Amino acid sequence: MEDTTMPPPPPQQQAPELTGEKRKREEEPPKAASGENPAMEDPTQPPAPQQEAEPAGEKRKREEESPEAAAGDAPPPASAAPVADEAATAGGGGERHPMSKTSLCSFFRRRGGGPDGCNHGEACRYAHTEEELRPRPDGTWDPTSDRAKKLRRVSEEEDGEEKARGRWGQEEEVTFDEASLDKCLLGLSRHWLTDRLKAFLDDQGISYAVAKKKKGMTVGFVTFENVEQLKNAVEVLKENRSGGKQIKIADANRRSHQKLHSEGPVSNNGAATENSGDTAAPADGTSGPEAAAASKRTVRDAVTPLAHMTYSDQLEHKKSSVAQLLKKLTRNAKKACPADVTLPDWISNAKQIGGLSCKLEGILESPVIDGYRNKCEFSVGHSLAGKKTVGFMLGNFREGVTAVEEPVDCPNVSAMSCKYAMIFQDFLQLSCLPAWNRVDNSGFWRQFTVREGRSPAQAVVAQDTQTQISEVMIIIQVCSTGVDEVLMKDEFAKLSKTLVQGAATCSPPLPLTTIVVQDHVGISNVAPADCPLIPLLAPEVDQSEEGAVDKTRIHDHISNLRFSLSPTAFFQVNTLAAERLYTLAGDWANLNSDTLLFDVCCGTGTIGLTLAHRVGMVVGIEMNESAVVDAQRNALINGIKNCRFVCGKAEDVMGSLLTEYLGSPQQHIAASESNSEVNGTGKKEDIVGGAEDNGKSMESLTEKNDTGEINEDLDDGVSKELEGGHEQCNEAVRNQNSEEASSLVNEESVDAKAADCSEHTKTREEGSSISKNDVLAATACQFKNFVAIVDPPRAGLHPTVIKVLRTHPRIRRLVYISCNPDTLVANAIELCTPSTEHREKNKGHRGWRNMSSAGLARQRTKSMPNSEPFVPKRAMAVDLFPHTSHCEMVMLFER
Numbered sequence: 001m002e003d004t005t006m007p008p009p010p011p012q013q014q015a016p017e018l019t020g021e022k023r024k025r026e027e028e029p030p031k032a033a034s035g036e037n038p039a040m041e042d043p044t045q046p047p048a049p050q051q052e053a054e055p056a057g058e059k060r061k062r063e064e065e066s067p068e069a070a071a072g073d074a075p076p077p078a079s080a081a082p083v084a085d086e087a088a089t090a091g092g093g094g095e096r097h098p099m100s101k102t103s104l105c106s107f108f109r110r111r112g113g114g115p116d117g118c119n120h121g122e123a124c125r126y127a128h129t130e131e132e133l134r135p136r137p138d139g140t141w142d143p144t145s146d147r148a149k150k151l152r153r154v155s156e157e158e159d160g161e162e163k164a165r166g167r168w169g170q171e172e173e174v175t176f177d178e179a180s181l182d183k184c185l186l187g188l189s190r191h192w193l194t195d196r197l198k199a200f201l202d203d204q205g206i207s208y209a210v211a212k213k214k215k216g217m218t219v220g221f222v223t224f225e226n227v228e229q230l231k232n233a234v235e236v237l238k239e240n241r242s243g244g245k246q247i248k249i250a251d252a253n254r255r256s257h258q259k260l261h262s263e264g265p266v267s268n269n270g271a272a273t274e275n276s277g278d279t280a281a282p283a284d285g286t287s288g289p290e291a292a293a294a295s296k297r298t299v300r301d302a303v304t305p306l307a308h309m310t311y312s313d314q315l316e317h318k319k320s321s322v323a324q325l326l327k328k329l330t331r332n333a334k335k336a337c338p339a340d341v342t343l344p345d346w347i348s349n350a351k352q353i354g355g356l357s358c359k360l361e362g363i364l365e366s367p368v369i370d371g372y373r374n375k376c377e378f379s380v381g382h383s384l385a386g387k388k389t390v391g392f393m394l395g396n397f398r399e400g401v402t403a404v405e406e407p408v409d410c411p412n413v414s415a416m417s418c419k420y421a422m423i424f425q426d427f428l429q430l431s432c433l434p435a436w437n438r439v440d441n442s443g444f445w446r447q448f449t450v451r452e453g454r455s456p457a458q459a460v461v462a463q464d465t466q467t468q469i470s471e472v473m474i475i476i477q478v479c480s481t482g483v484d485e486v487l488m489k490d491e492f493a494k495l496s497k498t499l500v501q502g503a504a505t506c507s508p509p510l511p512l513t514t515i516v517v518q519d520h521v522g523i524s525n526v527a528p529a530d531c532p533l534i535p536l537l538a539p540e541v542d543q544s545e546e547g548a549v550d551k552t553r554i555h556d557h558i559s560n561l562r563f564s565l566s567p568t569a570f571f572q573v574n575t576l577a578a579e580r581l582y583t584l585a586g587d588w589a590n591l592n593s594d595t596l597l598f599d600v601c602c603g604t605g606t607i608g609l610t611l612a613h614r615v616g617m618v619v620g621i622e623m624n625e626s627a628v629v630d631a632q633r634n635a636l637i638n639g640i641k642n643c644r645f646v647c648g649k650a651e652d653v654m655g656s657l658l659t660e661y662l663g664s665p666q667q668h669i670a671a672s673e674s675n676s677e678v679n680g681t682g683k684k685e686d687i688v689g690g691a692e693d694n695g696k697s698m699e700s701l702t703e704k705n706d707t708g709e710i711n712e713d714l715d716d717g718v719s720k721e722l723e724g725g726h727e728q729c730n731e732a733v734r735n736q737n738s739e740e741a742s743s744l745v746n747e748e749s750v751d752a753k754a755a756d757c758s759e760h761t762k763t764r765e766e767g768s769s770i771s772k773n774d775v776l777a778a779t780a781c782q783f784k785n786f787v788a789i790v791d792p793p794r795a796g797l798h799p800t801v802i803k804v805l806r807t808h809p810r811i812r813r814l815v816y817i818s819c820n821p822d823t824l825v826a827n828a829i830e831l832c833t834p835s836t837e838h839r840e841k842n843k844g845h846r847g848w849r850n851m852s853s854a855g856l857a858r859q860r861t862k863s864m865p866n867s868e869p870f871v872p873k874r875a876m877a878v879d880l881f882p883h884t885s886h887c888e889m890v891m892l893f894e895r
């Protein structure tokens with residue numbers, strides 16, 4: 001019988017995780033292991049954290065097969081609750097237990113609430129009202145609460161949309177009629193190219209008119225000559241499998257492709273024989289899956305899938321996703337922890353905070369929610385109605401979607417960008433050169449990018465983003481293959497004139513600082529950084545003038561610093577939110593004048609430069625040459641002297657830079673061993689450097705050691721002397737810094753210096769470092785704190801970088817900024833999983849293609865040199881991308 005003096009147990013309490021029976025026995029108190037909840041005995045004590053139930057083997061298998069399918073990784077739905085409740089998500093916020101008030105008191109509810117509702121009154125560990133209810137440490141809400149129900153509804157709607165979009169490979173989508181002979185083939189080998197697809201079709205006796213296939217995709221495109229051919233293909237493919245897999249046929253909207261064929265090839269003199277264009281395509285919008293999806297999906301859905309939610313719901317949704325990733329890190333590090341090593345405290349104690357690997361401090365919201373993007377990359381193509389359009393694709397090309405629609409009602413796009421896109425779209429209707437066709441990679445006009453720069457005085461006012469824009473850069477990406485040069489130049493001149501006139505006749509007139517053409521002949525959408533640039537409009541310079549490309553730049557402002565941006569350099573798309581992000585990273589990095597800060601993947605130097613006044617010195621590492629030149633220029637125009645920017649892939653240069661500034665890991669280990677012997681502690685750390693298989697950077701590391709260039713001081717008892725020396729040196733850097741800062745440099749005068757730097761950049765490959773300010777020539781300066789702030793691209797940090805950071809004992813603190821929490825988790829697994837003396841040799845990981853990034857990271861931990869692992873300390877989500885599902889995440893690691 002139920003004891004009515006006791007509140008009910010928390011709803012949906014689940015059985016404990018079954019992973020690793022042996023370890024579980026060791027680490028769990030008997031009660032918890034047996035499934036009992038000790039907290040149940042006293043209702044004034046908070047309920048136990050929610051746990052997951054899944055056999056270990058199952059979970060591991062699923063995760064390796066599909067990252068998305070990893071247990072419990074699907075983000076729970078959002079809620080309208082207030083965000084960033086530190087105490088609620090952080091494991092207690094002091095005295096309060098993390099699970100306190102995270103479940104509704106059903107006893108109270110059953111009695112209809114009121115003062116007599118629950119005998120425990122305010123001391124009850126369960127919430128009596130929805131208002132009192134707090135999120136669980138993992139960011140989820142009591143599933144019986146109104147909030148959770150609302151979130152479920154949102155999630156179900158999203159699932160519905162997904163299903164609507166997932167109609168592509170279904171057989172019933174095959175339309176048999178003469179007007180619908182463009183089909184896509186699904187389930188092809190990624191390795192196949194067009195020739196291989198054609199050979200396959202020929203082998204199978206399938207006749208067709210045109211067949212196309214890109215490498216890396218499982219979909220190909222085939223156009224049949226008539227319905228008979230199509231029927232035959234469907235029959236044959238039903239029966240015949242390729243490598244055991246069935247290849248399916250589905251409709252594909254190929255109107256843009258058909259149009260291109262009807263346009264005919266661009267002739268030698270470039271004159272395209274385009275027919276009337278706009279009205280050529282059928283407007284029924286119902287025949288193919290592209291049309292079917294489009295009828296359900298708008299460009300707003302495609303570009304800003306969260307726009308239908310309130311902003312607070314969006315934030316909650318993202319915070320929950322981040323919580324899931326923190327749990328994923330705990331699970332994976334636990335799985336990867338070698339059997340002969342004790343689990344670190346952060347893993348064993350994770351249960352107390354709902355399985356999170358560290359405190360999740362909430363989510364920082366964006367100061368601007370609408371029109372925040374300072375850079376919009378519009379695709380050029382044909383709409384479903386067949387019109388040449390500048391906008392966004394309705395879906396993924398891999399799914400067979402090629403239609404481009406105008407950027408209508410996309411709340412993240414600025415009004416100014418939309419205006420420019422429409423000016424260009426009007427121009428396209430009259431251009432004799434064709435728009436890009438993604439199916440057969442042909443055409444001329446590919447992409448239209450608008451980059452905006454904000455003026456300094458207004459940069460702090462977040463209300464009207466439009467009025468802050470004072471500079472605009474337009475980048476038009478074309479593919480010049482086979483196009484007559486004279487015609488091309490003529491088109492460029494017309495385009496330039498159209499954009500200038502269009503901007504001037506808007507009310508109010510739009511700023512237009514520079515126009516540049518990027519000639520990208522490759523088939524991939526992403527142009528390499530060294531893709532040729534042709535300036536069409538540059539301030540105060542003739543386009544034919546030498547150095548004109550260098551003038552194609554705009555400026556933006558972060559933390560009152562001016563940033564000069566070249567066309568291909570990375571710059572965060574939400575400037576005001578980025579400012580918050582960098583400040584947070586700086587705060588967590590615990591900086592002071594004794595700090596040497598490594599800004600890894602520094603882009604135009606934004607993080608290092610905005611934090612330069614808080615540290616002794618910054619060393620930035622970046623592979624994009626023009627971004628490095630920008631960074632150097634930005635240091636100069638802001639009078640910042642304590643930054644050095646190095647051009648190179650972090651995986652190639654990080655090891656030698658650490659050795660240059662910190663000495664080699666081995667020296668420090670040797671020194672700490674001899675110190676501990678002198679001190680009589682006798683405690684030796686069994687840590688080795690990761691030099692064995694790190695390739696280039698590690699080779700140079702060894703060379704340096706051999707020359708003794710850096711080692712002399714270090715061999716001499718390491719830190720003490722150096723610390724004395726570095727004080728003086730830091731002082732010099734700081735003095736110089738403040739003198740220089742007071743006299744900001746005229747930007748014109750830095751051009752020569754920046755050009756100089758780019759020269760140095762070219763010599764980088766030969767091993768010399770670049771961009772050293774004069775005052776920093778004395779690189780022997782030593783500091784007390786060595787901190788890395790890493791801000792890698794979506795792919796995360798290269799394993800070599802992870803290895804050198806982890807195996808260098810002097811890097812004690814690392815702040816990771818991530819635009820892709822999945823790869824952050826993978827990198828964190830490698831940084832934080834304890835290593836073992838019995839490490840395995842790197843086996844090359846056969847079958848890695850089928851592994852999730854986390855699975856792969858777990859494999860790599862087995863060959864990590866024995867070294868002190870980092871500990872995840874705190875995490876925070878930062879919303880740089882309102883209305884989209886993307887979110888930045890900042891995480892602090894220490895040891």
Ligand SMILES: C[S@@+](CC[C@H](N)C(=O)[O-])C[C@H]1O[C@@H](n2cnc3c(N)ncnc32)[C@H](O)[C@@H]1O
Nearest residue numbers: 570601602603606622623624649650791792793
């Ligand atoms: C997310 S952005 C961050 C840039 C900068 N921290 C900022 O906030 O503006 C990542 C940067 O890493 C650079 N990058 C990508 N791969 C790299 C590598 N292997 N080594 C060094 N830099 C890399 C890119 O060029 C880009 O500038």
